[in-house]
Amino acid sequence: MKLKLFELVGAESNRPFSPYCWRIRMALAHKGLDAELVPWRFIEKAAIEPSGQGKVPVLVHDDKWVFESWEIAKYLEVRFPERPSLFGGTQGQALSRVYSNLGDVHAGQIVRFVLMDIYQHLDAANQAYFRETREPRFGMTLEQVVVDRDAKLQAFRDSLGPLRNVLKVQPFFGGDTPLYADYAIFGQFQWARAISDFELLAADDPVAHWRTRLLQAFNGMALAAPAYP
């Protein structure tokens, strides 16, 4: 049995920084699965062509190619049912999906804080690709997207209210121990840490304490990855 995970990196091949790849790195650790980690950059479309699309994470399990973080998580649950569950059963899986969607919303918010930090971690060829593909999406230059980021910070923190209120009364979204729901939210924070020193959370925020617990999970796996303190 062989597992291989294509992960987004920039100029440094040991600094993975995709929120969606981090969801899967945590999910693999949760299942106690070792995977070969393959550094991948935006323009390396050919390497993941067998997946039938052009984004990571892409998981290769023997000769089976799986893409998209939620699909990969479900795949791991089905193929490795004897290992710790990512969802806590069928109903837990149904209930977990909203966390994946909330995480996607956060990704859309956080990118407006760290867009230039991403850019600065890319090599020249990927910088050109990034500017060319992202600027039309935002309808402005990369520099313009982040220019008022300080003014947007409080609104982002406020938007975490429903999640924060959960973490005031239980250590993880999954309860006493984390589940995929936790990783689906954590991915965005680890992505930001990996490439930016912009602090998304106040130090005394219950969300920050939860982030610390996940940084320390699996023998400090996420904490040990290259990141800004």
Add this chain to the structure above:
Amino acid sequence: MKLKLFELVGAESNRPFSPYCWRIRMALAHKGLDAELVPWRFIEKAAIEPSGQGKVPVLVHDDKWVFESWEIAKYLEVRFPERPSLFGGTQGQALSRVYSNLGDVHAGQIVRFVLMDIYQHLDAANQAYFRETREPRFGMTLEQVVVDRDAKLQAFRDSLGPLRNVLKVQPFFGGDTPLYADYAIFGQFQWARAISDFELLAADDPVAHWRTRLLQAFNGMALAAPAYP
């Protein structure tokens, strides 16, 4: 065994319209439990004094008084474990809590659409209480709160995105059948229906289709309650 649920009503005692009481009405139906429904109005604090606080829902189970919707749901799960689960297990319960918090956020949004409709459904004594307690909270008159409600509608609909994306791919937040997570969100929509003809959702919204499914649940219990079509 005797169950009694104090439910918020206005001038008409058969028109319950609290979002939190509706969460519990649905939870009781889910468990197949019959409860005596006791109409209760804002100023009737004495009737629920044994609960130790002044808000509904309040559930009385034999001589045990329980208040606050999430606490009541947990209580029902613990005391009636042989009946259909509201959460889908311990991890499902942990994962469900965020729905309760998201529902609270919706309540805070929806009240800005239906505040005057609530007022108009109260008798004179409760109208006076309502104006006196709510206007300081909003820092303006009741009339002022809703004056620009049409302009706020799209932002509310947009904020449902993460939930909407779940309902595009599964019939309920709980999966193929509803769980308390569903009722925690549905309560707000049923509250609004009960006292207002202001349409919160576009007809083709997956959230509207899900609302219809819950209106029809339990032999159309919520559909049969007094409400605006």
